[in-house]
Amino acid sequence: MSGRFRRGLRMLSASAVVAGVISGTAGGAVAGAAPVVHRAPWGGYxxxxxxxxMGPIKVQIQWAKRGGSAALYLLDGMRARNDYNAWTRDTNALAQYANDNVTLVMPVGGESSFYSDWMAPSNFNGQQNAYKWETFLTKQLPDYLATRGVSRSNNGVLGLSMGGSAALTLAAYHRDQFKFAGSLSGYLNISAPGMREAIRVAMLDAGRFNVDSMWGPPWSQSWLRNDPFVFAPQLRGLSLYVSASSGLPGPLDHPSAPIDYYNTANAMGLEALALANSRAFQVRLDTLGVGATYSFPANGTHSWPYWESELWKARPQILDTLNAW
Structure with missing residues (x-):
C-alpha cells in the first residue's frame, strides 16, 4: 500500500495551512500546569x-474564535504520525474553522490504534505499553480541556478511514460527551467477509501492529463492540455524517508519472471498499430508522483533498449541532 493511500494514511504530504490561522500560543505547553479557567482562550493555536x-500525548488545538465551549475532535488515519495530526498539515481544516466558535482538538499519534483501548501491547513490534486511546479521548483529554473552558458534553468527533469507524465507536459509547459523529471513507462493516483479514494485513503494514493485541481473536466480543454495523442502534439520536466516494478518479486527482497512476489505483481500491462498507451501513441505519446525512460523490479516491472537501460539507451540520456559529 503506497502512494496516495500512504499519503492519506502516513500523512506525509505538506499542503500549507494559512499562516494567519496558526497564531496565538505555539509550542509545547505542559498540560499539567494549565490553570483552571472559566472560558476557553479566544482563538489562536x-x-x-x-x-x-500511554505517557504524555501531544494535542494540537485551535481555540474557538470567541471563546466558546464547544469542541470538534479530528481523528487521523491508520498511519497517524507521532509529530503532528495530519488534519493540520494535509488539509485546510484550521482555516475552515478559524472564524467559528468551536475548538478543534487534534490528538497526535495512534498509528494502527483504531483509537481503542487495547488488550495488550503489540507483540510484533516491541510496543512497550498497550494503547489506551478510548480512555484518553473520553476521560483524560476532556478532563484537561475542562480546565481550559471546553465543555465535557458539547462535542463532536470526526475521522477518516481508520478514524471514521473510531469516531462512531467513541460517540456510540460516550453519548454524554459527543453530540455529533462523522465518518469519512470509514470502514463501517468490519464483520463483513474479508474485512477482519484486511484489517490484520493493513495493521501489519502500518507499523507491524498485531491486531490480536487490540481486540483479541477475530471471533471475540471486542470485535463486535467496535463494529459500527453491530452497534448501530446505539447511534440513535446522534447527529451523523457519513461519506465515501466511488473510488473513480476525480478533479482532485492529478497523476502524471507512472508511479502516480499506480498509487492512484491503490487509492481507488481502498475508497471503493470504504464505499461498500458505508453503503451497507446506510442500509443498516435505514432499517433501524436511524437518521444520518450521507455524501457519496460520484468521483473521488482515498486521499486528503477529498476528506478536506467533505469536512467543509459537514461544517454547517457540525456548527448547528454544537451551536457553535
Missing part, C-alpha cells in the same frame, strides 16, 4: 502535552 496511561 496551541500545542500541549496531556498526561495519559
Amino acid at each position: 496551541e500545542e500541549v502535552w496531556v498526561p495519559s496511561d
Whole structure:
C-alpha cells in the first residue's frame, strides 16, 4: 500500500495551512500546569502535552474564535504520525474553522490504534505499553480541556478511514460527551467477509501492529463492540455524517508519472471498499430508522483533498449541532 493511500494514511504530504490561522500560543505547553479557567482562550493555536496511561500525548488545538465551549475532535488515519495530526498539515481544516466558535482538538499519534483501548501491547513490534486511546479521548483529554473552558458534553468527533469507524465507536459509547459523529471513507462493516483479514494485513503494514493485541481473536466480543454495523442502534439520536466516494478518479486527482497512476489505483481500491462498507451501513441505519446525512460523490479516491472537501460539507451540520456559529 503506497502512494496516495500512504499519503492519506502516513500523512506525509505538506499542503500549507494559512499562516494567519496558526497564531496565538505555539509550542509545547505542559498540560499539567494549565490553570483552571472559566472560558476557553479566544482563538489562536496551541500545542500541549496531556498526561495519559500511554505517557504524555501531544494535542494540537485551535481555540474557538470567541471563546466558546464547544469542541470538534479530528481523528487521523491508520498511519497517524507521532509529530503532528495530519488534519493540520494535509488539509485546510484550521482555516475552515478559524472564524467559528468551536475548538478543534487534534490528538497526535495512534498509528494502527483504531483509537481503542487495547488488550495488550503489540507483540510484533516491541510496543512497550498497550494503547489506551478510548480512555484518553473520553476521560483524560476532556478532563484537561475542562480546565481550559471546553465543555465535557458539547462535542463532536470526526475521522477518516481508520478514524471514521473510531469516531462512531467513541460517540456510540460516550453519548454524554459527543453530540455529533462523522465518518469519512470509514470502514463501517468490519464483520463483513474479508474485512477482519484486511484489517490484520493493513495493521501489519502500518507499523507491524498485531491486531490480536487490540481486540483479541477475530471471533471475540471486542470485535463486535467496535463494529459500527453491530452497534448501530446505539447511534440513535446522534447527529451523523457519513461519506465515501466511488473510488473513480476525480478533479482532485492529478497523476502524471507512472508511479502516480499506480498509487492512484491503490487509492481507488481502498475508497471503493470504504464505499461498500458505508453503503451497507446506510442500509443498516435505514432499517433501524436511524437518521444520518450521507455524501457519496460520484468521483473521488482515498486521499486528503477529498476528506478536506467533505469536512467543509459537514461544517454547517457540525456548527448547528454544537451551536457553535
